[in-house]
Amino acid sequence: MVSLLAPMASLFVAWSAHAQSGTDPACQTPEFRQHDYILGTWDVRRGEDKVATARFERAANGCAILHTWMPVKPGGNTGVAVLSYSKAENNWQYYWAGNTGSTLHFKGAAEKPGHVRYQRAAVRDGVERLSRFGFELMPNGQVRELNETSTDGGATWTTTADLSLTKAP
Structure with missing residues (x-):
């Protein structure tokens, strides 16, 4: 994981500094547009409680x-x-860095239009844990973010968070 930190930091700085509305022709293929439904600023709720604001740009x-x-x-x-x-890998990549020093890397795929799911495996306390989450566009225009974990190789899954994203005013 340490080997990912320096390249990730460089990517975050470069991409943050160069967020642009223009699109490189190399990224005009349909695969690059599979996540367009998530663009914007969203109010994030767990049940009725607002827990965060999420921005995707x-x-x-x-x-x-x-x-x-x-x-x-x-x-x-x-x-x-x-x-x-x-x-190169024919999949989506998700690199996370948090204010607690945590970093995560997930790989994912579009399961259907408006639904991209990510997954990763990690060993903790000698137990392999699978983690997955997805962003799914719902018929009402909201996005559902469902987070799950498994400790039995994916035979069963436990929901760790079920969030609803609504476009912020």
Whole structure:
């Protein structure tokens, strides 16, 4: 994980500094547009309670999306992520860095139009844990973010967060 920190930091700085509305022709393929439904600023709720504001904006000439998480609760965990389609791996990549020093890397795919799901495996306390989450566009225009974990190789999943994103006014 340490080997990812320096390149990730460089990517975050570069993509943050160069967030532009223009799009590089290399990133005009349909795969790069699979996440366009998430662009914008969203109020994030767990049940009826607003827990955060999430912003998703084009970056790197349209080849990536910068995700900024801003909790409502003072002192809550903040963070940024870069979402980008990898032509080389033919999948989506999600790199997260939080204010507690945490970093995560997920790989994902579009399961259907308006639904991209990410997954990663990590060993903790000698147990392999699978983590997955997805952003799914709902018929009412909201986006559902469902986070789940598994400790039995994916045979069963436990919901860790079920969030509803509504476009901010």
